[in-house]
Amino acid sequence: MRTWYIEDAGGGCRAFSEVLVLVSEKPREVYTSLVPLTWQTGQTLEEVVLELVLEMMSRAGVTKEDQILVCSGNIFNDLHKYLQENQYNWSTARMEGLAHEIAEQVFFEQIVNAGFPAYIKLTSRNYREFYQLVEKWVLENKSRLRYLKDRRVRQKPIGNKYCYKANRSRPRHCSKCHSSILPYTPMVECRMNVHGKKVHRYYHPECSPVKPLKNKLVTIETTLNGQPTCGVVTKSNREERCTLCQKSIPAGQPAFFCYNNDQLLSFHLSCLSIMNTPAEA
Incomplete structure (x- = not known):
């Protein structure tokens, strides 16, 4: 060798x-x-x-x-x-x-x-x-x-400046449609330099002006109250409470977030696994 x-x-x-x-x-x-x-x-x-x-x-x-x-x-x-x-x-x-x-x-x-x-x-x-x-x-x-x-020819494709990811605990405004991007929902973040200053812009995925080449978005499909639901896995900027066990989800700990009838639900990843485990006959 x-x-x-x-x-x-x-x-x-x-x-x-x-x-x-x-x-x-x-x-x-x-x-x-x-x-x-x-x-x-x-x-x-x-x-x-x-x-x-x-x-x-x-x-x-x-x-x-x-x-x-x-x-x-x-x-x-x-x-x-x-x-x-x-x-x-x-x-x-x-x-x-x-x-x-x-x-x-x-x-x-x-x-x-x-x-x-x-x-x-x-x-x-x-x-x-x-x-x-x-x-x-x-x-x-x-x-x-x-x-x-x-x-x-050495410039990175513009898509490299855009990234799929999950919004965290604070709502943001879409730079295209100007409506709110809800906390803990998918979004596209754009990082660029404008006149020497670092600028961040945010978009709903369907509003993004280009297709991002980076993807940090993690989603999970599950079932809540018999209904199929899709949510995101991300870290919270603040303490949350698990919908299933009612125990604290510390800030900075990855967790699962989703919406049910406009209500935000949060789960420990371990609780989500238990919830999705089929019951024994």
Whole structure:
């Protein structure tokens, strides 16, 4: 069994390709790849990265028995899902050794080969300051603009900003129809930045302007008083009382909530299970 490290560099810089590396320390074996500055396939950045890493893994002969340590950065989100779904022996890790050194070295060589002053170097992982110097150098000359990343293809689909989830104990107002979203009912939450400020907007699921790509909504179908009922599982912001056992449901504890004739009912998940267990003959 071998241990492989997967790391990236340059993702926080508006210019030059992100560097991807696949490294084994013992025995030493190094594979590198550059993410294109742009592409026309309609893929997300994470999908492009996944393809490039899988190609490196194929060249290296990585097996499911090998240990794979991957940087936790968002750029590897699709890779994380792939490794999990395909039952690889993997985990996320903070990169400190050879993989990190090589990724930074390859990124630095890339910008120096383009003409960036070699004496200006990254120190103490001060990425923001270093990347600002690189970006300033690129923007000083129109001929260097070709080194800028295509931010359009790297933008996440707008659906990523929207998420199915359950409203909690406070009512909210739908940003489209302006009517109330009842506590403990399904809704869509949108998180975005507007003029540098974080803004949250809320919608009834049928009022959402786009189909969310994220889903944190958990629903359960049950029977109450002989009638089929659907409710949500979520945490309350305040203490509630279980309709079945009349005991407290502490704030922050997951519970089942539903409505019956406009009356809100709440249940411990354990009580819901007991209620749905068929009686013995």
